[in-house]
Amino acid sequence: MAAYRTLTQQRRSEARDFLTRALPGAGTSIVWEIGCGHGHFLTAYAKAHPEVHCVGIDISSDRIERALRKRERVRLPNLHFFQAEAKLFLEEMPLGLSLSTIFILFPDPWPKLRHRKHRILQPDFLLNAAKRTAPNGRLYFRTDDLTYFRDAMQIIEAHPSWQPVAELWPFEFETVFQQRAATHYSVVAATRK
Numbered sequence: 080m081a082a083y084r085t086l087t088q089q090r091r092s093e094a095r096d097f098l099t100r101a102l103p104g105a106g107t108s109i110v111w112e113i114g115c116g117h118g119h120f121l122t123a124y125a126k127a128h129p130e131v132h133c134v135g136i137d138i139s140s141d142r143i144e145r146a147l148r149k150r151e152r153v154r155l156p157n158l159h160f161f162q163a164e165a166k167l168f169l170e171e172m173p174l175g176l177s178l179s180t181i182f183i184l185f186p187d188p189w190p191k192l193r194h195r196k197h198r199i200l201q202p203d204f205l206l207n208a209a210k211r212t213a214p215n216g217r218l219y220f221r222t223d224d225l226t227y228f229r230d231a232m233q234i235i236e237a238h239p240s241w242q243p244v245a246e247l248w249p250f251e252f253e254t255v256f257q258q259r260a261a262t263h264y265s266v267v268a269a270t271r272k
């Protein structure tokens with residue numbers, strides 16, 4: 080238990096260091112991709128949007144290593160990858176930093192009922208994310224799992240901080256999991272601020 084606490088504290092401190100080192104500081108608004116995998120989508124997005132800082136995180140160190148190799152190849156100063164768990168990362172974001180856009184693309188669906196608590200899209204997480212999201216911010220959620228899509232829609236519709244909006248997907252670029260999926264379902268949500 081003590082070892083776990085030390086490890087978590089170390090991860091928190093690394094996340095804070097990364098955020099201070101990689102980004103310009105107070106007043107910066109970032110595009111955040113949760114579960115970026117090997118970073119294909121965010122690399123293409125950052126290339127097309129050189130004016131915004133794009134931060135991709137993934138809990139898997141292997142995936143982030145590959146994303147970082149991609150970053151070295153493309154040399155985009157506005158593209159950043161970091162290994163972290165999404166909730167922890169959000170909690171460690173410095174106060175001056177805000178989220179303009181959040182992408183959650185093909186997250187693990189945790190289809191078994193007893194495992195659903197592991198899903199990233201939960202009311203509490205949305206509440207904390209909304210607190211750090213700039214006015215007029217957007218959340219883009221896409222999945223190939225119909226049940227997760229329906230649940231996500233229901234959670235967002237009932238949420239005090241987010242609402243679904245009928246807007247087009249802002250940037251089409253197939254992720255690795257999208258390439259493997261037969262079909263997919265998207266939700267675009269805006270903050271209620």
Ligand SMILES: C[S@@+](CC[C@H](N)C(=O)[O-])C[C@H]1O[C@@H](n2cnc3c(N)ncnc32)[C@H](O)[C@@H]1O
Binds near residue numbers: 142254
């Ligand atoms: C199914 S993969 C999709 C990867 C990529 N978005 C794509 O569409 O190809 C889900 C990714 O989310 C990451 N992930 C799962 N839970 C996470 C969490 N709580 N925080 C950060 N990353 C997470 C996994 O490691 C995995 O790389």
